[in-house]
Amino acid sequence: MTAYVALLRAVNVGGTGKLPMRDLVAMCERAGFSAVRTYIASGNVVFSSNETEAAVKADLEEALHAYAGKPVAVLVRTADELSGVLADNPFPGVPPNKVMALFLDHAPAATEIETVSGLTSEILQLGKRELYVHYPDGMGRSKLKIPAASRGTARNMNTVAKLVAMASEI
Incomplete structure (x- = not known):
């Protein structure tokens, strides 16, 4: 089984x-899925399955569509991949609540950073299948617009660390 x-x-x-x-x-x-647990009420779920990542994503998106009556996008990572997101954080000395990982289905193109608008003090870095964003003044004050966000979902490093810990318990 894969976590x-x-x-x-x-x-x-x-x-x-x-x-x-x-x-x-x-x-x-x-x-x-088995050993299912959620973390905070913003759509974070940890579980194990014998299915592939693509099958897990498809099953969950189908169930969510039936529930909500509209598509709900799901981004899936194995426990090891999510651990890698945390380890690869290009801003390790920054408070974890000021660094977000924008999770995407595919590797972001180098041009993803060039398409942002409203950039002031924020710093963006490409990841494997995510964009990392450091918000020195906090995300709530930022005017940053990231076009890739329309096809992804973001979590701060505190949340990523908690999900990594939960997944390691499976």
Whole structure:
């Protein structure tokens, strides 16, 4: 069995995409995933499965579409991949709540950084299948617009570390 972390996009954020975490757990269990646990009510779920990453993503997106009546994007990483995201953080000396990983399905092109707007003090770095963003003044004050964000979902390094710890317990 492989330990996975699924990150749901636009769930329980700003009053949109309401999904009680108990319903997410039940969906995952019906899909055949085991050792299912959620972390905070923003669409983070850890579980194990014998399926491939692509199959896990497809199963979860199908279940979420049936539940919500609309597509809900899911970004999936193995426990090892998520651990790598944490280890590869290009801003290790920065408070973890000021560094976000924007998770994507595919490796970001070098041009992804060139397409941002509203850049002031923020610093962006490419990852394997993510973009790292350091928000020195905090994300809430930033005017940064990242076009890739429309097809991904972001988590700060505190959340990534907690999910890595949870996945390592499976």
